[in-house]
Amino acid sequence: MATRPLEGIRVADFGWIYAVPHATAWLGALGADVIRIETSGAPDLVRFLTGTDGSIGANRSGIFHAINSSRRSIALNLATPEAQEIAREIIRRSDFVTENFTVGNMAKYNLAYDDLVKIKPDIIMLSGTPLGQDGPLAGSVGFGPTTQAFAGLCHITGYPDSFPCGIGGTWPDFAVGTGMVFFLLAALHYRDRTGEGQYLDLSMAEMVTTMMPEAMMDFLMNGRDQAAIGNRDESMAPHGVFPAAGDDKWIAIAIATDDEFAKLCEALGALSMASDPKFARLFARLANVEELEREIAARTRVHPRDELVAKLRARGLAAGPVYSTPELMKDPVFSRSSMLVKLKHSEVGERVVPGLPVGFGAIDLEYRGAPMIGEHTDEVLTELLGYSASEIARLKEAKVLI
Missing domain, CATH: 3.30.1540.10 (formyl-coa transferase, domain 3)
Structure with a gap:
């Protein structure tokens, strides 16, 4: 079997909702050891969205399963200093740190890039936020619809003489997540050549704006404000x-x-x-x-x-x-596509979820079912960090591990 391209790469993943989990699922499928750091005290909102079998639970959401494959989960109460230190120990042994919290949240837990570079000088950290880390609106809370609107996309989406529209689903989260993979791999390539890590500050709105070059260039070159034209096109008809x-x-x-x-x-x-x-x-x-x-x-x-x-x-x-x-x-073409994979899950059994939309001729992708909250806590602490069973029991008793 061919070696997966990201074997030996580890990701300390603090991401939640859609964009970052989508990105790290792809990294995991390519062989990276993705360790999802989360807590049952404030679980990912997606864990409770649409249980595909009609039953809602923290480990049952079909949407969560679809975008959180190929990773391990450790449950940490980051409000405690001991949990923060465990997170730092994982990061010391990692290549990437990924997160998409509101600006300032990682600093609250002493896990900002300035903190982490002191313990892991070549760490690559990616922060994805609606409007970036700087500026008067950087601290804004945002979701896909608000990001689309701020980026200018809604202004050119819809029908003439109607109101601005989003484009449906949870776009742009997944398009942004795909971009995150590219940016992380570019930073990894740079680190491998120079030995230097770096901080990646990704504005989701800016990335969406780059996806509408026609409107941008029409304004920059011609001073014209494009309007919504529905399904029509300026150079094709019908x-x-x-x-x-x-x-x-x-x-x-x-x-x-x-x-x-x-x-x-x-x-x-x-x-x-x-x-x-x-x-x-x-x-x-x-x-x-x-x-x-x-x-x-x-x-x-x-x-x-x-x-x-x-x-x-x-x-x-x-x-x-x-x-x-x-x-x-x-559709027979889609149903036979290698994109759809059957994965086993510890609580719900087998689920069909989307994988990478590409077939590699020389790479065997690694798909594993989404983890339950804290499913791999003992495994990570024991095998990666060297904790004893008694130490783990004490940390659970102290609510450091929840």
Whole structure:
């Protein structure tokens, strides 16, 4: 079996909610020893979100299982000096420290970067916050919707003449978590070349803003403020979601060239549209986009969705079904993907969760079920830190380990 690329790397993970746990799950799958430092006194909120079997409990949440795989859990009461010292001992033996608490929380427990670099000079620490560590709003509490709004994304999302919209789900947390993996590995590469660690101050809002370069560059270069345009595009038409036959069935279509538009018209049995001066050329289609969309919708709605998708794809056109979650899970291509993995959990048994959305030709990924709170406390203290059974018992009695 090939050596996993992050074997020998250890992560002291204080992250919670979505972004950091998503990042460290990927690090764990690549071989890192991720030690989740948490407490039953103030557990991760996600531990109590939607138990997928209808039963809510700290160790049962399907969402928690999905984003907290491939790690160990140690339960520490960081309000106590002894627990803080245990955390520092783990960090002394680690390469990364990750956290996404409100600004100042790690310092409250004497675990800020300035504290940690004294005991581990080459430590790499990443802090992810809505608005970074500095500035008048740095201490703000934030979640995905507020981060999207501050970043400017909601202003360009939605329909014309409507109100600003978020883009659904728990985005941008997972996009940010993916970026965190990249930044951590870049810092690790730098440390391996120079011997120097560093502090990574990540603003989630700034990262979201970098994901909307069209709006940024349009303003910076042209002084123009982009507005929401729904599913439309400034350089393609038709470009959007159109009804198909059946109850709440939809197809997404994106046409980039005049030749593609002619093929679309042929597939829809509307050859006259391809030669109509209002639609034949891209600039004309953009100028008459509302009428164009009505004409396309009138023709797509008589076709079964999947049949129309196949018909358009056979002509080399960009088209796809708008799937519900159950439909996505039943799709044979997705269901056979290596992204879905079955993991065993100590309390709930087997769960299917998403893994990395990539297939490596020479790497065997390491997936392990999400941990129960403190499931590996004794193991970490004994094997990593050398504590005796009597010392561990004393710490539990003193509520240092909870």
